[in-house]
Amino acid sequence: MSTTVALPARERAHLSAADLHVARGGRPVLTGVNMTVSPGDRLGVVGENGRGKTTLLQVLAGTLVPDSGSVHRVGTLGVADQVMPVGEDRTVGDLIDVELAQVRAVLRAFDSATTALVEGRPGAEQEYANALGAAESIDAWDADRRVDISLAALGAVHDRSRPLGSLSVGQRYRIRLACLLGAGHDLLLLDEPTNHLDAAGLDHLTARLREHPGVVVLVSHDRALLADVVTSVLDLDPTRDGRPRIYGGGYAGYREGHRAERELWEAEYRDQQSERQRLAQNLSVAQNRLSTGWRPEKGTGKHTRATRAPALVRAVHRRQEELEAHVVDVPKPPLRFQMPQLGAAPGATLLRADEVMVNDRLTSPCSVHLRSGERLVVTGPNGSGKSSLLAVLAGTLAPDAGTVQRRRGARVGLLTQESPPPSRRRAFEVYDAVVGRLVSSGGLDGAERLGLTQFGLLSADAVHRPVTELSIGQQRRLDLAVMLAGRPQVVLLDEPTNHLSMSLVEELTQALVTTGAAVVLATHDRQLLRDTVTWPRLRV
Template identity: 40%
Template sequence: MSQLSVRSLSKSYAGRIVLDDIRLDAGPGERLGLVGENGVGKSTLLRLIAGVEHPDAGEVHLSGSLGYLSQEPDLPVGGTIAEAVDAALAEFRSLEAAMRKLEERMSAGDTDVLTEYGDLMAEYERRDGWSADARAARALAGLGLAEIPPTWALEQLSGGQRARLALALALVRAPDILVLDEPTNHLDDDALAYLETTLREHHGVVVAASHDRAFLDAVCTSILDLDPTLRVEPDGTPIIGPARYTGAYTDYLEGKAAARVRWEQAHAAWNDEMNLARAATRTTARQVGHTNRARRDNDKFQPHFFGQKVDAAVARRVRDAENRVKQLEKRKVLKPPRLLRLDTTLDQPARGGVLISAREIDVPGRISFAALDVSGDTRLLVTGPNGAGKSSLLAVLAGALEPVGGAVMHSRGLRIGWLPQAGAFPDPGISALAVYAAGRSGPPDEYRSDLSALGLLPAWQFDTPVGRLSVGQQRRLALARLLTARPQVLLLDEPTNHLSLGLVEELEEAVGVSRLPVVLVTHDRWARRRWAGDVLHLDSGVRTPSTSKARRGE
């Protein structure tokens, strides 16, 4: 039995359609992951399911209790941590109090309340009310909040602590339907492991939007991709819209690739059939005649008779061909959207020798180390806790951060592709196209086709002031700038942040197959597990790099 049912859900803002005819069902034990490009409507769908917003059309049917976690922590105004936890447990306290009253009435011989009591007990047991207090303690500990005094006011918490507390409270409530928007934000590896275990043990429905591929692979039983995909209805009508894939993220990648191939094949087949049908209306249908048939003597009616038959045949075949064209137009298979391909852009000629050499580097309070070289064959993953100096290390190597002590030397004419973690643009008022073209000869309009060819931004955003772009769009623009420089060494600081999963996969593939040396900083567990190069670990206390060889799967 479905606990969650969505039927023909549609939503638009200011005339722009965000969601159109969304349908899904989920029953107990199902954990559905939402993926898709930035702005495709993942958060909107979650808000509609949670009832925070109302659809323009369609319906949402829920069976049981619902818990919703937005990206922005929704905590009570005022109060302490302990009071917030008590509020999360209030539902169980109410259930317990109601059952006690019914028990008193049953003890007095009132049997009319047996059904009501059974319903309350079933809900209490389904949501594991017996261990609600222990669950609260586990959630606070598992999400790294156990060391914070429960008497702390909520206003004392940092942004990350508030996000983790909001997640803990959602888990404490153990609702039948758990709706989570980017629940892995602000979590370290231990907290992520706790969250994944808790969600796998959840008996109800989980619907989660996430950019964390490792999380999606560890938790989800199915993936709903809101990006357009071709599916064919039973009557043969092609529909382009969201698609659901059974299994975890690994299964989704395989299914998505297979669906793309089917879409390309279907478009090619439709295109071929349409070309033949159109040609038939122009030529084939009119290739009917009897001009080679010999005329008999005194056969005066023959030209007129056969002329009528030819005209009728031509008309019939033209009509059939035109009808075929109309049928094909009704079942048009659009061309699949262009896939981003970065490998040729990054495939620059390899340079040998030492390209970047850093010695006796000291940036007080941020990073210090004795020596580090980046050569033509360097493939280096930099790890370490927050505050260990990973971003500072890349900034020093890029020449963007001047050390107080030591020196950094770059090979002559070296083009460095540095992607900082936060790419602030100096003038938020200039257009995205002007930012892309900055430093290149000629007016920005000359580079419109170049930016379009990268596929990182839609053409309608080229003239948008960069300050009005979303964080994800700004990230794409920074990546476009990096590619324009045709770099010979890559220094990438959290390159997967704010990018869609499809773009992340393409970027990783491009970096993986290129011959460029790369130094990478990332918290992305999926990327770290697949890394096959060296690993440099920075300790927050010592700040002295130690290098080891990575093994796949670690």
């Protein structure tokens, strides 16, 4: 059930959900979601792919009816999803008019009330007062100017006569986002709003969301945006009791609370497993006594033999009942990433590139000198050659100018931006084939060989599924495991946060800080750049 109060209500803006449940194909998508957001609240919604974040926004917007539970909204509503409300045969101006339809309606109502007041119609004064309050609450007269400001700040097309069909998906999305930021809605529901934005656009979006006086619900994987904007976080990832968690204190509060929740979950699971193991051992001991220990030494009386056996049988039954009564009701916690031991002799020069260039890809000469344990962040705009530089360092791309030298026997691992085309082989078969080639070629000692499950990246179920059936995020995890399997002494990471969950990104970042390997990182991820702010920079 969903109810809406449509009148502008900036100071009364309210959005709440009670015990939402949604299932698709018999699989639960949302379970027991409860939330309340009021004016000034900016709620971030996080979770891995497939956890129901977009589904939740659809329920909150009223475009999807939940299987059970209710939603209550007060205030005008603006939604940024992935579906455009007008076709490609329409113009930029048409899209703006659709997105500002509520503003236009408020202004028409004000014009009508003004006319009624001038003509002296009965009840005109109250009608005018209501219309004026509605227009003032969203500053309706200034909406088009605000939209124009956001169009410019987001780098969006501002020519209202341009056909939408002539624009890219990113350009159309930026136009729509500018309209939502300028319309003055009481409630903003945004699904991954940082897609298609450059640095200036990100700064503008951040500022506008922070100053928004109404309600914001924000689905995003952009940790920097969450850190800069949200006041609380709804986490849809698995928990001990299967219900979502809401953390106060902004993104920092979420990180601290999520970490504490995970540690408590793991401790409770360990305790229950240890108790079950203890009970099983007690049962085993009792069974052994029953089978061998009840027979007294030779010469013992018949009465002793007759009374000892029933006591041992009762002990076995009691231990069996204790084991059966012990229920492990805490589910197994999610996996934690485990970085293998990497590195070479401290101070050893592992790789050196001097004045390397690649025609039409890396057009400015670049030099890199890496010793064991050193760090480097490669920055620059799209198309500047960051990926090409990492490929040159990895040896998968030959430079057209300059030289590259690697220490004899130095292991270099590269994680590319995107996964290779998925194989129909099972994940562990793909992994084992790569490791097998490394061992047979002498690039990896057999004693250093690690199993795929040892990294904490893929569940046992995912390991045995064909790669074509894995999600993009799971394929990316497999790529990371394959790269680390070679125990590289130089780790080259090209946009490593692409398609990875926030929890895994946090764990990977911590591991990169402490690993003994040399690390070269190319990224646009603002939070990762913040987390590595002390690392040397190379701009290409």
